[in-house]
Amino acid sequence: MKTRITELLGIRYPVFQAAMSWASSNAPLVIAVSNAGGMGVIAAGPMRPGDFRRALADIRAGTDKPYGVNIPLNGARAAELLDIAFEARIPVMVASQGGPREQMPRFRAAGTKWLHVVASVEHAKKAEAAGVDALVVDGAEAGGHPPPSEVTTLVLVRRVVKAVKLPVVASGGVADGAGIAALLALGADAVQLGTRFIATVEASVHENYKRAVLAADVDGSTLVARGKLPIRQLKNAFSARYEAAEKAGATQEELEALFNASSLKQAALEGDVVWGKVEAGQSAGLVDEILPAAELVKRLISELEEARKRLASL
C-alpha cells in the first residue's frame, strides 16, 4: 500500500497512532505501532526533559522503524524538548500549536521530516507556505484540541486536500479500517487515530480511563470551553459543572479558574474520570475492546482491505 505519506516517511501502512499527552508519553505504545508498520508518535508535551531523553533512547533501542515526536511549539518546556529531539536526530516531527518557521530549518537540514498539525484551511495554507513536508488535519470529532470552528473531519479534510498540494494525514473521528478507507477516499494520504489507541494494552493511562472510553457511546463526548480553545472530552461531573457555570453566566475569570482546576493528568494518571479532563473523541463510541497495539494495527489494515473490497464490489 503506497501513498505519498508512506513514501515520504518510509512506513508500511498509512496509519498514525496520534500523539496523546500521557497516553503516548512514553516508549511502549510508539515502539509497538512503529514495529507493526504504522507511525508511532510520542507526545513530549507533558514530559520532563530527562524522561523524554530516556524514552527516545528506549524507542531507538526498541525499533529500527520510523517514529514521530510531537512537541507543542508554544509549550513552557518547548525549547528544551526541541533541543533534545534535535540531538536525537528524530526521523519525524509532528509539531502542533505554534508556527514552524523558527525551528523547522535545523530539523529539516538534519533529515527530519516535519509534519504540522492544523485545524483550519487558513493554517494549512500558512504551514504550506512555510515549507513543511506534510500536514496533519484535525476535525471537530477529534479528542483533545479540535478546531474551535467545529468543522468536521469529513468536510475540513476534503477542503484542505483541495486547497494545498502537500500530503495530508487526516485525523479525528476514526476508530476502524472503514473510517481509514473513507478518509483515504477523500484524498488523504494517511489517517491518524487517537482515541482508538487509548484502548490498547500499551497506552499509559489509568485503567479507569480505558474503561471510560469503552463505556462511552458516540454522543458521550462534549466540547468544554466552546468558543475559546475548546477541548473534547468524555462527559463527566467536571464538564457538567463547567457547562452549568457557563449557563449561569459565570465571568471569564470564574470559567478560567474552573477550567484550570481540572486536568488531563488527573484523569490519565490518577484515574479520576469524574473530575478530571478525560480527553477523547466521538469515536469512543466505536471502541469496545482493549487490544495490544500491534494487533490493533493488523486489524485496522484487514478492515481497510475489507472496505476497499466492498467499494470495488458495488
Ligand SMILES: Cc1cc2nc3c(=O)[nH]c(=O)nc-3n(C[C@H](O)[C@H](O)[C@H](O)COP(=O)(O)O)c2cc1C
Ligand atoms: C487524550 C488525548 C491527548 C492528546 N494529546 C495531544 C498532544 O499532546 N498533542 C497533540 O498535538 N494532540 C493531542 N491530542 C490530539 C490527537 O493527537 C489527535 O489529533 C486526536 O486524538 C484525533 O482524534 P480521535 O481521538 O478522534 O482519533 C490528544 C488527544 C487525546 C484523545
